[in-house]
Amino acid sequence: MKKTFETMFSLSANNMRASEIRELLKLLTKPEMISFAGGLPNPEAFPIEAMKPVVAHVMNEHARDALQYGVTEGHNKLRDAIAKGMGQVYGVPQSLSNILITTGSQQAMNLLSLILLSPGDLVLTENPTYLGALQSFYACQARVEAVPMDEHGMRMDALEEKLNSLRQRQERPKFIYMVPTFQNPTGVTLSRERRERLYALLQERDLLLIEDDPYGLLRFEGETVPLIKSLDQEDRVIYLGSFSKILAPGFRTGWLAAPEEIVNRAGLAKQAQDLCSNTFGQYCVFEALYHNILFPHVKEIVALYKRKRDIMLDAMQKYFPKGVTWNKPAGGMFIWVTLPPALNALDLLGKAIENNVAYVTGEPFFPNGGGQNHCRMNYSYSSDEAIVEGIKRLGRVMEEQLREKTNPQKLAPEGMEIF
Ligand SMILES: Cc1ncc(COP(=O)(O)O)c(C=O)c1O
Structure with a gap:
């Protein structure tokens, strides 16, 4: 049968x-x-040739730790390097306790969905938006409403209109999810002016933003635009970073930068998902940073x-x-x-x-x-x-x-x- x-x-x-x-x-x-x-x-x-001695170094010097289970929150040296690196690269220095290493930024999205979304909750996204994020939201039985965008990213007039109409329905989105730089799927970048307007709206309406940024460093031309996270003084922006597109996705190493309370709760959810991210991959990524291979x-x-x-x-x-x-x-x-x-x-x-x-x-x-x-x-x-x-x-x-x-x-x- x-x-x-x-x-x-x-x-x-x-x-x-x-x-x-x-x-x-x-x-x-x-x-x-x-x-x-x-x-x-x-x-x-x-960076195959550049990584060969790095991988050998990890095996020669750190094998006993790098092949072992690791701490759920991630390899502390890597967390620290990312926390400091976010200051050097983006002007948004973090503390080690604000960084959670994840199995790619896809897991960060999953963990955030798990800890923030109850069935029926509403998420706002760009229209169109990244499919992997939608999969995480739908798996938590959330609803998604998408806000129109143009060649400068999500239209802030449309977002304001959406928020007003939600207010009339006495609804609030749990968070806004956005890929503001070289978006997947459109390649579009949210302009500096709109980033400022967006942050003002987050403040006015007391909202949370997930800024997913796997492509931001892959800029071919034009002026760098600041992270929305760099405008944040009120813990309203959770930043997702990834080594997949700037080093190699096979290491499966990404991170989220968030207030400690979010890091701790997401860490708890992570315990049930995978205990820890790939320890060996984290060691390799750390050494790539330490030996200045990445940039x-x-x-x-x-x-x-x-x-x-x-x-x-x-x-x-x-x-x-x-x-x-x-x-x-x-x-x-x-x-x-x-x-x-x-x-x-x-x-x-x-x-x-x-x-x-x-x-x-x-x-x-x-x-x-x-x-x-x-x-x-x-x-x-x-x-x-x-x-x-x-x-x-x-x-x-x-x-x-x-x-x-x-x-x-x-x-x-x-x-x-x-x-
Ligand atoms: C916008 C966006 N976010 C997140 C991811 C997930 O990347 P990873 O889990 O490899 O870090 C991708 C992958 O293509 C992506 O395009």
């Missing part, structure tokens, strides 16, 4: 949603596939990804049909593409896959629906040649679909909003 566990699953399990990205990552295994789908760093961006290496990643972004932008210009538009992110790993209304990103994806090229459709990033004519294109992972070839293939598929589905009058008018 075929057994099903459908009736056994918890409310929480039934509220979980499959990530389209995880499903799509399976496509990467087909050797002929050119995938712009995953959010993967390029293996060329891993020179980030410069190399930035040069590599800038080149890849430019190659993708040039190829889009050359091969995408008229009516398809896209943005030019100043950093990070993604370009956000807008299709003309006649095209649907999911239908197009079917055809694209037949032609051995893949991307992620926009729709799953929009928690309240919409986004059918958007695609997220990752440029960090593919080789330079594959980027050109993949965009060429996609351009051809778009042309074909446009010819089949529409006459030219139906294309998007110039200057149409991109979100």
Whole structure:
């Protein structure tokens, strides 16, 4: 008899949603596939040679500790280095007790969801927003309402309007979740003015913000914008950092910087999840910081990804049909593409896959629906040649679909909003 566990699953399990990205990552295994789908760093961006002596040093000098279980809150030397580093790099020095090491920043999101969200609680996000965050919120049976954004990030007028309408419903969001710098999926950065307005709103409305920042150091050009955390004098901003995109995701090392009370409670939740993050990985990351491998290496990643972004932008210009538009992110790993209304990103994806090229459709990033004519294109992972070839293939598929589905009058008018 075929057994099903459908009736056994918890409310929480039934509220979980499959990530389209995880499903799509399976496509990467087909050797002929050119995938712009995953959010993967390029293996060329891993500091393999530089890390070999570091890993040997950890094994030679620290193996007895590095191979042992560690403290749930994390390797203290690493916590301390991050606490001080946040001062040196961002001007927001922390104490060791404000830092919790996590198994990637994904776990930080999970822990915060666990300790802050009860079933039915409301979270506000950007529209669109990061899928992994939505998965954490939904697993805690939270509701999500998304606030529109444009090329300068979340629109503060729209946020204010949303907060007013919530007040009328006598509702308050538990927190606002945001990826303010080189956002996943759009690559967009929240402007300095909007950061200031946002922080003022947090104060006026007594709100909490989760600032998720895995891409902030991957800036190709333009002026650095301050962390929202750097404006915070009132413990309203919880910062999430990660070594995944600036060192290597395989170390599974991220952190949250928060008031001690949050660190302690999240640490308690972490005990039940994994006892401690990968001790060996934490030792390696600490040594990479200590031996000054990280920051020179980030410069190399930035040069590599800038080149890849430019190659993708040039190829889009050359091969995408008229009516398809896209943005030019100043950093990070993604370009956000807008299709003309006649095209649907999911239908197009079917055809694209037949032609051995893949991307992620926009729709799953929009928690309240919409986004059918958007695609997220990752440029960090593919080789330079594959980027050109993949965009060429996609351009051809778009042309074909446009010819089949529409006459030219139906294309998007110039200057149409991109979100
Ligand atoms: C916005 C954002 N936050 C968090 C993560 C999770 O990263 P990690 O758990 O590897 O630190 C990702 C990964 O792609 C991301 O894009």
